[in-house]
Amino acid sequence: MLARVGENLYWMARYLERAEDTARLINATTMMLMDMPRGASFGWEDLLRVVGLDEAFHTLYDEAGEMAVMSFLIQDERNPSSIFTCIRHARENTRTFREVLPRESWEWVNELYLYTSTHLGHALDRRTRFEVLTEIIRRRQAVVGLLAGTMSRDEGFQFMRLGRNMERADMTTRVLDVSYAINLPYQNSQYYDLVWMSVLHALSAHQMYRRYVGVHARGHKVLAFLLNDLKFPRSVRHCLHEIQFALDELPGVEPMRHLQGMLNRVDQADYRALAANGLHGFCDDIQARLADLNTVISQTYFRVAHPQKMAQSLFSLV
Amino acid sequence: MKIDCGHYPLMGGFDELLEAPGKPRSGAGELCDFFAGLTPEELEARHRAVDAAIMAAGITFTVYSEAGNIDRTWPFDVVPRILSKAEWDRIEAGLKQRLKALNRFIDDLYHGQQIIRDGVFPAEVLADSKNFREACIGANPPFGVWAHICGTDLVRDGDGTVYVLEDNLRVPSGVSYMLENRQLMKRLFPELFARYDVLPVDDYTAQLYDMLASLSPRAGDRPEIAVLTPGVFNSAYFEHSYLAQQMGAHLVEGPDLVVLDDDCVYMKTIEGLTRLDVIYRRVDDEFIDPEAFRADSVLGVPGLMRAWKQGKVGIANAPGSGVADDKVVYAYVPQMICYYLDEEPILPNVPSYLCMHEADCEYVLANLDKLVVKPANESGGYGMLVGPKSTSDERARFADLIRANPRNYMAQPTLSLSTVPTLCEDAIEPRHVDLRPFILQSKDFYVTHGGLTRVALRRGSLVVNSSQGGGSKDTWIVQGVC
Numbered sequence: 001m002l003a004r005v006g007e008n009l010y011w012m013a014r015y016l017e018r019a020e021d022t023a024r025l026i027n028a029t030t031m032m033l034m035d036m037p038r039g040a041s042f043g044w045e046d047l048l049r050v051v052g053l054d055e056a057f058h059t060l061y062d063e064a065g066e067m068a069v070m071s072f073l074i075q076d077e078r079n080p081s082s083i084f085t086c087i088r089h090a091r092e093n094t095r096t097f098r099e100v101l102p103r104e105s106w107e108w109v110n111e112l113y114l115y116t117s118t119h120l121g122h123a124l125d126r127r128t129r130f131e132v133l134t135e136i137i138r139r140r141q142a143v144v145g146l147l148a149g150t151m152s153r154d155e156g157f158q159f160m161r162l163g164r165n166m167e168r169a170d171m172t173t174r175v176l177d178v179s180y181a182i183n184l185p186y187q188n189s190q191y192y193d194l195v196w197m198s199v200l201h202a203l204s205a206h207q208m209y210r211r212y213v214g215v216h217a218r219g220h221k222v223l224a225f226l227l228n229d230l231k232f233p234r235s236v237r238h239c240l241h242e243i244q245f246a247l248d249e250l251p252g253v254e255p256m257r258h259l260q261g262m263l264n265r266v267d268q269a270d271y272r273a274l275a276a277n278g279l280h281g282f283c284d285d286i287q288a289r290l291a292d293l294n295t296v297i298s299q300t301y302f303r304v305a306h307p308q309k310m311a312q313s314l315f316s317l318v
Numbered sequence: 319m320k321i322d323c324g325h326y327p328l329m330g331g332f333d334e335l336l337e338a339p340g341k342p343r344s345g346a347g348e349l350c351d352f353f354a355g356l357t358p359e360e361l362e363a364r365h366r367a368v369d370a371a372i373m374a375a376g377i378t379f380t381v382y383s384e385a386g387n388i389d390r391t392w393p394f395d396v397v398p399r400i401l402s403k404a405e406w407d408r409i410e411a412g413l414k415q416r417l418k419a420l421n422r423f424i425d426d427l428y429h430g431q432q433i434i435r436d437g438v439f440p441a442e443v444l445a446d447s448k449n450f451r452e453a454c455i456g457a458n459p460p461f462g463v464w465a466h467i468c469g470t471d472l473v474r475d476g477d478g479t480v481y482v483l484e485d486n487l488r489v490p491s492g493v494s495y496m497l498e499n500r501q502l503m504k505r506l507f508p509e510l511f512a513r514y515d516v517l518p519v520d521d522y523t524a525q526l527y528d529m530l531a532s533l534s535p536r537a538g539d540r541p542e543i544a545v546l547t548p549g550v551f552n553s554a555y556f557e558h559s560y561l562a563q564q565m566g567a568h569l570v571e572g573p574d575l576v577v578l579d580d581d582c583v584y585m586k587t588i589e590g591l592t593r594l595d596v597i598y599r600r601v602d603d604e605f606i607d608p609e610a611f612r613a614d615s616v617l618g619v620p621g622l623m624r625a626w627k628q629g630k631v632g633i634a635n636a637p638g639s640g641v642a643d644d645k646v647v648y649a650y651v652p653q654m655i656c657y658y659l660d661e662e663p664i665l666p667n668v669p670s671y672l673c674m675h676e677a678d679c680e681y682v683l684a685n686l687d688k689l690v691v692k693p694a695n696e697s698g699g700y701g702m703l704v705g706p707k708s709t710s711d712e713r714a715r716f717a718d719l720i721r722a723n724p725r726n727y728m729a730q731p732t733l734s735l736s737t738v739p740t741l742c743e744d745a746i747e748p749r750h751v752d753l754r755p756f757i758l759q760s761k762d763f764y765v766t767h768g769g770l771t772r773v774a775l776r777r778g779s780l781v782v783n784s785s786q787g788g789g790s791k792d793t794w795i796v797q798g799v800c
Binding site: 003005006092095097106114250 | 376550563
């Protein structure tokens, strides 16, 4: 597999995952806000902090009202992580390697783009937002399903799997980190449960949490579920395992070494203690390690640094 | 909006489907009946389905303009063009004959230049050629074949004669649209295929693969083959990626490749470097190797020519083949066929006036309003003068251009290109078409069944290039029609 193609696949998967995660997050937040007391401090500003875009937002907009934040997160092309920008990037990337993907995947990604570009305006309006964002999620999931059902588990597939899970792990730690900070004022209030439940909602984890953990959203249990559950596909641990399986199928040893450290960290954490104190530092650490892993992946697979040298080592193997 | 053969406004030239209003040509009757039987709503619905399918598949080409590059969807017309198998067999034989002679010619030019010494081809034409590559002198590509893929433009004149308009030997494009057009027709008009025996076109990519594989310098079942593209901003990028996908080949850009001290070509992969055996280049040869040609090229691979000349990599079309893709050289192809093959040309050239000959030049200058004037080395329909549609200012400008550089211009009578019924805004009207079949040559020959029919969508226009308002149609070679 060409290094350039591997890199494009990796980023294509990251962009699509980011678009879907953002859509899920917005849907969950919109729903939750309707349950909050009017005048509650959780607002659109916090949503920007969750996705780490509050600074970028304020260079372009004055006030973080619903319309402005929705426009920024959903359709603003100046925001490199807006749903529209992500899908457009993914589409452009898909074009450059149509030859390595099953043919329909380009058509479906293209249709996702066409749908998004014509319907996004309706996502600004609360009345139609849920429907449009859900349709985007559905179409993106269709692409994932198509690839799962028709693509050989080759290197290209593994790079997409890597990208998808790197992005998802990153999003999970972000949502946790910021939501926790926002929730602090509500410790011991009647909204406590509600706020932790909203974290689960934001990550589409509420149903599985209820089924496997319990109906009440307790801080440390939510943390353990979202960070260390083996079976829930959006938990950090699950994502790391997926990354591990993908790396198993790819050459190179350096990325695996970096991954191992992160797995140990998640595995050995004391979640009861974290729920009381230190979650921010913990999430920061995981995010920094993910960024490191991203760099190592890039150096290992995408940058053929010294062609002459690598070729010689290749010959010595033959 | 129906195909009503009785009210079809023939343009006076040759129509591919109708002999006269109400009188379909032999074999076209079923097709006309079918379209006449569709209600306007049905036809409209199918037309919309075609547009939606093209949009969804992202079948696009890029138009360069001052406002930036625009990605346009491929304009496709639903009424197919029909040719009988019997007529096609003759055309196919003519196309093979022509490419065979052209390859002998190119090989001769880069070796002994016997054809010049024998006085059949003038030395001064070669001396002025923009596409003769000195770096290729003495090279010996496999089978002595240089132009492995040729897209030949054919046109039919008012009396029904099929002429060769030009031979595209550099990086001819369009074959992916031919394949896509057939897919679209099968999807949207399945019942038509039940009424006709249409020769399939799908085989092309397998044939292309086999041809490329035959150029591999290493013996083995699965040579590493790559399509070399200038990148996503090239107007034919869709086709590059399409062909790579269909062949299971890599789609590479110049920076993905490197030539090492062993003169072999390597791809930069996630595992390091992998040797590449064959390159189907879709980059003009001027740009493929900054060491040998344009030093400013960022699309190429330094050392590629070195690798190719030593036989370490196969390249199709071979660098230097463009020397025969020149509108002045074109005029000599009938002589080449006699000279190299000792055969009579099966397909005629359009009569051509070469401005380098004084008498021809005078005739051209005196008849600019009747002729089509073409520069020798442009493609895509650029830099042409269509006499009957020109203004006196344009003619004056061309007269100056021709006088300044007669070798660079040739002229041909304005043919009344044949027409095919085409779905226009609110009626079925005749529109002018040409035909570009694709011919492959390495150790064997292969000709596509039909080719890409391009149609000038503007009323009366003779320019079929997609960059200038052209569209396309599916082309049917039909068995059992005489």
